[in-house]
Amino acid sequence: MNLFGMMETSGSAMEAERMRAEVVAANMANAETTRTAQGGPYRRQEVVFSANQGDPNFLDSMTSASAGGTATTSAVLQTPALPDGTAVAPGVHISAVVEDSSPPLKRYDPGHPDAGPDGYVSYPDINPLTEMVDLMGATRAYGLNGAAVQAEKGMITSALEIAKS
Amino acid sequence: MNMEIATQLSDQIARYLDLATTEAKLTAVNMANVDTPGYRTVGMDFEAEMREALVDAGQGHAPRKVRVTEVDGLIARPDGNNVSVDRESLNLAEAQLKFRTGVALLRQEYQRVLDAIHADK
Numbered sequence: 001m002n003l004f005g006m007m008e009t010s011g012s013a014m015e016a017e018r019m020r021a022e023v024v025a026a027n028m029a030n031a032e033t034t035r036t037a038q039g040g041p042y043r044r045q046e047v048v049f050s051a052n053q054g055d056p057n058f059l060d061s062m063t064s065a066s067a068g069g070t071a072t073t074s075a076v077l078q079t080p081a082l083p084d085g086t087a088v089a090p091g092v093h094i095s096a097v098v099e100d101s102s103p104p105l106k107r108y109d110p111g112h113p114d115a116g117p118d119g120y121v122s123y124p125d126i127n128p129l130t131e132m133v134d135l136m137g138a139t140r141a142y143g144l145n146g147a148a149v150q151a152e153k154g155m156i157t158s159a160l161e162i163a164k165s
Numbered sequence: 166m167n168m169e170i171a172t173q174l175s176d177q178i179a180r181y182l183d184l185a186t187t188e189a190k191l192t193a194v195n196m197a198n199v200d201t202p203g204y205r206t207v208g209m210d211f212e213a214e215m216r217e218a219l220v221d222a223g224q225g226h227a228p229r230k231v232r233v234t235e236v237d238g239l240i241a242r243p244d245g246n247n248v249s250v251d252r253e254s255l256n257l258a259e260a261q262l263k264f265r266t267g268v269a270l271l272r273q274e275y276q277r278v279l280d281a282i283h284a285d286k
Contacts, residue, residue, distance in 0.1 A: 003186060006193045013197035020200075049201040092197045141199050144250060148196050151261050155189065158268045159182075162275070 003156050005090060010148040012052065012091030017142040019094050020047045024135045031126040034114040041114075042124040044100035052091040100125065173222065175274045180218040180228060182267040184211060187231050189260035195253050203245035206252075208236040211263075 023045050033042035102125045110119035191207055198204040209231055221229065241247040 006186075006190050009190070009193045009197045013199070017200070049198075051198050051201050051204055090194060092201055137200065144199065144254070145196055147254075148193050148257060151257050152189070152193065155186075155261060155264045158265050162268055162271050164272075 003152065003159065006152045007149055009091040010145045010152065012093060013145040014142055014149070016047075016049060016092050016094050017138045017145065020049075021135055021138040021142070023047050023097060024131050024138065027126055028128065028131050031124060031128065034112070034121055034123060041104045041122045042126075044102075044124060044126050046098050046100060047094050048096040048098060049092055050095040052093055170278055172274060172278065175271060175278075177219055177222045178267050178271045178274060180222055181215065182264060182271070183228060184209075184214050184218065184231065185260050185263040185267055189257060189264065191233065192253050192257045192260060195248050196250075196257070198246070199248045199250060199253075201246060204248065205246075206236040206239055206248050207233050208256075209233050 027044050030042040036042050104122035105125050106120040107123055108119055109115055109121045112121045115121045188209060188211055191209060195206050195208075214231055218228065221227075236247075239247040239249055239252070
């Protein structure tokens with residue numbers, strides 16, 4: 001992992017946060033959806049973030065390839081690791097999109113085509129407030145990682161200045 | 166007298182740049198995992214690493230691996246994540262400034278060598 005690897009790390013987070021915002025948007029769009037392909041009302045979706053485990057194969061091949069070269073390259077390319085040997089995750093990914101299992105809300109509307117025999121219609125249990133808070137969190141985290149990319153760009157640009165005389 | 170373009174000072178500055186990069190890298194990793202449940206903030210002791218790097222550079226040893234540890238003393242959220250956005254923002258700004266300082270010093274050092282080369286003109 002070099003300077004460009006940092007952009008990959010921040011990029012993976014931006015991708016994950018954008019996906020989270022998309023899921024929130026889907027939830028809000030389907031807040032009143034009573035009919036889905038699986039039957040029943042729409043169910044609220046949620047993303048699960050999990051830290052990347054890194055790519056040991058890539059690291060191994062890089063290290064062995066640079067073993068014949070100068071000694072400095074291999075140490076610089078190594079992924080930082082904790083004392084117990086586990087590699088520090090170089091980013092984040094969405095490991096799953098799970099469905100909220102809470103029961104649907106019941107509203108009495110006997111004239112609705114999806115009403116049950118008792119006259120109640122099942123609506124998805126979506127709270128706009130929860131969704132807005134989630135969306136705000138995603139936006140802030142996206143911006144944070146965007147700022148990190150900006151900083152990394154600045155560092156790469158300034159590194160290019162070393163060669164200029 | 167040996168004729169080396171890379172001086173000991175430039176070697177030391179190179180190691181300083183490496184450490185500043187690692188610091189920025191760790192900050193980027195922490196920032197990326199700001200919403201990962203159970204994630205613990207990682208960090209390094211920049212000053213201690215730099216002290217060792219200076220000794221290594223003086224003795225001509227290759228750079229060693231940076232010791233990365235989990236940072237304690239941070240408040241964990243209910244999901245087990247303890248990333249502090251303020252701490253990471255501050256660390257990123259610091260790493261960036263360190264990197265720019267290193268670049269400026271390195272340029273100056275190389276300029277010094279170039280001046281010596283062109284001394285007869």
